[in-house]
Structure formats: C-alpha cells, structure tokens
Amino acid sequence: MHFPELKPQVQNILNQENLDVKDKLTQVCELLEQNIPYYDWVGFYFKNGDKEELKLKAFAGEPTDHEIIPFGKGICGQVAVSNKNFVVPDVKNQSNYIACSIYVKAEIVIPLFVNGENIGQIDIDSHTEDPFSHEDELFLEWVNQKVAEIL
Template sequence: MTLTQLKPEVETIISNTNETVDNRLLSICQLLEQHVPYYNWVGFYFKNGDKDELKLGPYVGAPTDHTIIPFGKGICGQVAVSNKNFVVPDVTAQDNYIACSITVKAEIVIPIFVNGENIGQIDIDSNTPDPFTPEDERFLEFVCQKVSEIL
C-alpha cells in the first residue's frame, strides 16, 4: 500500500467515534507499521500537562524506556522546542540522540498542532538507513493534521 493509499485508511480510523482517541491513535500506529516496510517503531508523544516534557502515548514496536522525554532532549525533545519537522537520515550522526534500540538507523518526527500550539508529535524509527523522503514528510503532516482534529 502506498502512502497515498493509506490516507483514506487514516481518515476512516480518525472518523470512528465509537473508539476512544487512544484506540484510534493506536490503530494509526498499527496501520503505518504494518503497511510501510521501513516504519519499524511508530508512536505518539504528547506534552505532559504544564511540564516541559513529553509523555509517551500509544505506540507499536519494541518497548521503550523513554516514556518521558524532557523538552530539548533527543529528536522528539528538540521538535517540542523547534515546532519543526525533524528528519534524521543517520541517528549516529546526531549528538543529541536518545537511542531506543541499537537496530534504529533513522528517525522522523513531525509535530502535531492544535490551535497553533505544538501539543505532541508522531515519532517513527526505521531500521533502514536514510529511508525517509519528502513524500513521508507530507504524508505524516497529513496524519498529524487529521490527529489534531480529535485532540
């Protein structure tokens, strides 16, 4: 399934009001991890109340110890501060990287905005070196925009 073909699937999940928000987010994680071969860990992080930190939300992939990430730390923490997409083709080239698994080679993080405020992000790890294209970025921006509608 191409990224374009996944868009209506994402919209169907988002519009299913019979499911909780967390269940819909988990379903999106599962959809992406199952249908994009180089998406090996897919999860959401959200601002943790009034604290300058992110808290792990629904995800699929290997368990992680990184359930809380301070703003500015790692790729996710940097996106929480910069409010910008962050594509990392090679995680070993990043000084401020939090390793979740030795198998991870690349990462992409896209912020989620609600009323202009960065309230969270989608985080994707890949075991493939440099797999993410501008098409991935646009697709994940679409996913985040759809997710923002239910938050």
C-alpha cells in the same frame, strides 16, 4: 502500500466513534508500522500537562523505556522546542540522540499542532538508513492534521 492508499484508512480509524482517542492513535500507529516497510516503530508523544516534557500516548513496535522525554533531549525533545520537522538520515551522526533500540538507524519526527500550538508529535524509527523522503514528511504532516481534528 503507498501513502494515497493509506490516507482513507487513517481517516476511517479516526472517524470511529466507538473508540477513544488513545485507541484511535494506537490503531493509526499499527496501520503505519504494518504497511510501510521502513516504519519499524511509530508513536505519538504529547506534552505532559504543564511540564516541560513529552509523554508517550500510543505506539506500535517494540516497547520503549522512553515514555517520558524532557524538552530539548533527543530528536523528539528538540522538536518540542523547535516546532519544526526533524529528519535524521543516520542517528549515529546526532549527538543529542536518545537510543531506543540498537537497530534504529534513522528517525523522523513531525510536530502536531492544535490551534497553532505544538501539543505533540508523531515519531517514526527505522532500521533502514536514510529511508525518509519529502513524501514521508508530507504524509505525516497530513496524519497529524487529521489527528488534530479529533483532539
């Protein structure tokens, strides 16, 4: 399934009034993980109160031990500090990478902004080396914009 076909489905999930935010985010993660072959783990991390750390709020894929990530650590922690997209074609080449699974070969992390503040991010792990394109970045930025509207 291609990104244009997924957009209305993401919007429909986020518009469901009978679901709380965590359930909506989990359903978005599941939609992406199930419909994009190289999205093997999809999760949303958010700033954990006033702490300099991220906390996992929703995900689809294998469970992870990394439910809390300090700012600056790993790809997610670096994005929390840089406020910039981070695409890692090959995680073996990243010295500050936190391994979630031995199968992960690539990762993309896109910050989520509300009123100009980086409050979280979407994190995608792939078992395929170098699968992410500029279209993935644009799509995930769009997903985060839509998520920001319900927060």
